[in-house]
Amino acid sequence: DIVMTQSPLSLPVTPGESASISCRSSRSLYYNGFNYLDWYLQRPGQSPQLLIFVGSNRASGVPDRFSGSGSGTDFTLKISRVEAEDVGVYYCMQALEAPLTFGGGTKVEIK
């Protein structure tokens, strides 16, 4: 299985500032011109929702404050100008091969 490792575990952020989350995979997720790495946000008490697909593409309705970057085994989710509604747990997920595997999650909270 591809192991996904996220850091940090917890990320306190001041509203208006930026935040970055790192995700590393045990094998390259690059294949046929795409990085099969997605980001999901699970707000408190809710189901996860898709934020970013194939590494850097924002899902429909996701604010442009969210951006994904990286390639191969190293990826980053950046949140510019954090807002209160951004609190929750962020997960990266590799979609290259089954079994699909998730990172352990990064909890973003407001200071």
Place this chain on the structure above:
Amino acid sequence: QVQLQESGPGLVKPSQTLSLSCSVSGGSISSGNYYWSWIRQPAGKGLEWIGRMYTSGITKYNPSLKSRVTISLDTSKNQFSLRLDSVTAADTAVYYCARGYPPHGYGSETYYWFDSWGQGTLVTVSS
């Protein structure tokens, strides 16, 4: 907008079978090409992919659960189901059903993301 809703017993005894259903509304489970999936989350922990059934009926399961898990579609009820045999306390989790949407033009015929999720249902394994 498709909506998913899990249902099933909230308490299962050890060694017995966990059975959950996911009702789909706002669209037919047999139309389109989707990956009908199950994902679980133990309390306070991360997400674990259990498996999926493609609209064609082809299944794929997490090898860690493969010998115990079955996913099936019931087109007459517009729902899909999860069966997990011989459960233990380690199977206690919130279970989510989700729809996997395969986009076109992204280099892989088997790539999909989860575009709709159920609200999740807690299943506790305890005697």
